[in-house]
Amino acid sequence: MQHLSITSKVAEANGTERKQRMETSSLMEQILSKDNLNTAYLQVVRNKGAAGVDGMEYTELAEYLLENGEIIKEQMRTRKYKAQPVRRVEIPKPDGGIRKLGVPTVVDRFVQQAVAQVLSPIFEEEFHEHSYGFRPNRSAQQAVVKALEMMNDGHNWIVDIDLEKFFDTVNHDKLMTIVGRTIKDGDVISILRKFLVSGIMIEEEYEESIIGTPQGGLCKAEDYAKNVLFFLINKRFSQILLCIVFCL
DSSP, X not given: OHHHHHHHHHHHHHHHHHHHHHHTSSOHHHHTSHHHHHHHHHHXXXXXXXXXXXXXXXXXXXXXXXXXXXXXXXXXXXXXXXXXOEEEEEEXXXXXXXXXXXXXXXXXXXXXXXXXXXXXXXXXXXXXXXXXXXXXXXXXXXXXXXXXXXXXXXXXXXXXXXOTTTGGGOOHHHHHHHHHTTOOOHHHHHHHHHHHTSOEEETTEEEOOOSSOOOOOSSOTHHHHHHXXXXXXHHHHHHHHHHHHHHO
């Protein structure tokens, strides 16, 4: 009986995995649906934001999409969409350093938003319950409230961990391998990678982006890829911290 129970659980797990693979193997058509693209457009306009390297303002996006929308959709279907370099902007940090941001073009922000809207619900199911970064309807204030609740429950230790230059040193191949464990649509994987390697314009000089992920886009699809890394790191650190707690 125990053998049958184990076999049943394995079969159920395999069935779930096959179902997930099927559900995430044809995401591009969901991304290119009329409703999803309209929602993406409205979000980009609401976000406003500065122009990218092409100088196009968000107020010009509607007219551009009327003329080029079908071309963009076909390029995305055939993996011919070409992401533009992000425009480098430097802002001072409170501690005196410099934070390097990358501003995508308005069209790229529109495409990224459309992709993110489809990927977000998929990855939301995998993220840690108490993960608050780069997630819809989550905030740092909620993290503070949760920390206070845990302190009131008798938890007295807080571990503050900062990964130095994390975004600047993300390995693209490893990142996309991790994303590929969940997303099985090769067209989506392809466009995510194109945004990662689109490059950076620093004034008039182009710089390749062979490592790291740009920060500063208003609606980057890469944010969900980043959160996958945070999810895995969180799991690993949780195991380490449990060991520390039990050892103490």
